[in-house]
Amino acid sequence: MAQERTGAVTFKGNPLTLIGPELKAGDKAPNFTVNKNLLETVSLDDYAGKVKLISVVPSLDTGVCDAQTRRFNEEAAKLGDKVIVLTISVDLPFAQSRWCGAAGIDKVVTLSDYKNHSFGIAYGVLQKELHLLHRAIFVIDSNDTIQYVEYLPEMTEHPNYEAAIEAVKKLV
Template structure:
């Protein structure tokens, strides 16, 4: 299924592949890749046991995506290892790793959907026309259920940081 006109990019309507993720439902599975002493996989199963925030960006080579990643990294610093935090894009894991190292991004892991786009298709974030991910933020409870989902309506805009962090804090208080 596709969702025509679900978001815009610089004012132009775009189509998102897949269904929108809904709060209150189990999170869809995914297989992402990251580079840490070799290529490694990250799946939904790896996220269970702690509240999780997934920050989805089109590319860490763009200013808004960099700002989003830096803001979440800064905000998540005070939570330590009580949460899982992942920036997801279609950038190659090596490029993501290089950016995070250069910018001292240590509180949020970067992982790529470049190989088979299971995240983009299963989470409804793949922009069909551009073949990149849209901007979105998701928060999961420790059991892997979606408690917050935001598909940013305009790709060049920033997400609602406060709402995402409030949902994440709510999960920490509930635990």
């Protein structure tokens, strides 16, 4: 049974329980399996040798998640080919694809953790009550060591975009 962190974060001031460990800079990045589309899965190993910025959002169809993904899409264009920017949510792959098309997202790779919550549990961002992923940012170096982590205390807040981008730039 995975660790539970009761009251670790809030949604509109209401406490939520996160399932999984609280990861820190210096930790080895846990592997995970998520869906790229309905039939194709990917794991951390598929991005070996790259610096990875993982942007975790509850749902692309909400204002903050939309803005967060658009911002990282803009930044991804400037970071070069040694960096991959992944946005992970529990939205179905169909919805992610439709949203990306409508929003013009072409640099960020959207991945879905809807099937077994492998990412959410491994990275300690699965909300027990809502079965959504809690907003967080992870920057992982090319050797799969976590270099930067931000778990947002309140789900409706924006992450520190500048700090995450700076953490990536230090690695390339």
